[in-house]
Amino acid sequence: MEIELSEEQRLLRDTCRDFADKELKPNAKRWDREHKFPKEAVQKAFELGLGGVAVPAEWGGAGMDNIAYALAIEEISRGCASVGVTLSVNNSLYCDPVLKYGTDEQKEKWLKPFARGEKLGCFGLTEPQAGSDAAEQRTTATRKGDVYYINGTKNWITNGPVADAIVLFTMTDLSKGTKGITAFVVDTNTPGFLRQKADEKLGICASPSCTIFFENMEVPVSQRLGAEGEGFKIAMSTLDGGRIGIAAQAIGIGRAAFEEARDYAKVRKTFDVPIAQHQAIQFMLADMATELDAARLLTLRAAALKDRGVRHTRESSMAKLYASEASNRVADKAVQIHGGMGYSKELDIERHFRDARITEIYEGTSEIQRLVISNAVLR
Ligand code: CAA
DSSP states (O other): OOOOOOOOHHHHHHHHHIIIIIHHHHHHHHHHHHTTOOOHHHHHHHHHTTTSSTSOOOGGSSSOOOHHHHHHHHHHHHHHHHHHHHHHHHIIIIIIIHHHHHOHHEEEEEOOOHTTTTEEEEOOOBBBBSSSSOOOOOOEEEEETTTEEEEEEEEEEEEETTEEEEEEEEEEEEEGGGGEEEEEEEEEESSSSEEEEEOOOOSOOTEEHHHHHHHHHHEEEGGSSSSOOOOHHHHHHHHHHHHHHHHHHHHHHHHHHHHHHHHHHHOOEEEEEGGGGSHHHHHHHHHHHHHHHHHHHHHHHHHHHHHHHHHHHHHHHHHHHHHHHHHHHHHHHHHHTTTTTHHHHHHHHHHHHHHGGGGGGGTTTHHHHHHHHHHHHHO
């Protein structure tokens, strides 16, 4: 596989790195502490074209590819993992399915402003009883004439408290299992769309998520995404792309932890020498750097396949599985290298350690990724 980056991809990566160093890294600790959604920083990221990196320019996006997208999410997440997931959800989980399954009329209204970064999207699949078992949808959409009435609950909706629209999955026929699921795109100001208070979480504290109740929410047929019964495939193929974003986020968090540990090891002394001169530390740094590079190669491979229009379910799951687990191992070692300081709120290391954890859970747990991969290799 060719991994030479184009001039355009390199430029976007470097621009995001610079933005992360100047605008995100210096503020991420405060946003985390205050559980504050960094609206202005997200707006500035949107001004760099990060609303719809791989969305064609005719639909308001930056018109780049998924390799550029993965590189951008890694750099942004190195600065602030919460901003990283905010962008990943808008790009992969909101814009991507509208681009792929929306009609031109739908794209005009529901894609352009989101890919341009004027509005923010979210993705409503998870329900209290439908996490790993995504087919267990209980939110219903009942059609009467040209309108669907939607009732039910979604939870853990990343961007939910601040989003302008949601790609929403419902059951239109409870007897048909996965073939009874139907997708919609809905304005969050629609009567009957009831957001609850933001969730309190271990990490990514500046990325708001919440439960949403739907009470007789009226949605016109014109806002249905795809045909009735196509929803499960829309959700799963969307997650094939989303998992590339989360893999990139995990690498970004891991890189932040690795770079801080490497720099600390050069200045912190024990037994009269910088700890970087102890082989125990050298080996940890070697493993951390190797795992991050391996994770990036897997992620760029999945992104390259997506760019070629090839099914990449297995490769995305491998990237997400490996990158998220590597990120946690790297963050754990970074805490260890820092010793007591790694455990202190004075530094950023403890935040990376907390932020890394969610990457093994959302957009499919590590166990779900192993299921998807084993299904593919045993087929
Ligand atoms: N692309 C296209 N079609 C797919 C597909 C894919 N990737 N995966 C499955 N399908 C199709 C299958 O081909 C099958 O179609 P047919 O019936 O026509 O053959 C149909 O969908 C059903 O497939 P399965 O029998 O494999 O479905 P399943 O019920 O066994 O579930 C699963 C499979 C992989 C476990 C799935 O439920 C899953 O991925 N679960 C995890 C859910 C998840 O990742 N949730 C994340 C929520 S979003 C989030 O986290 C956002 C955030 O906060 C940032």
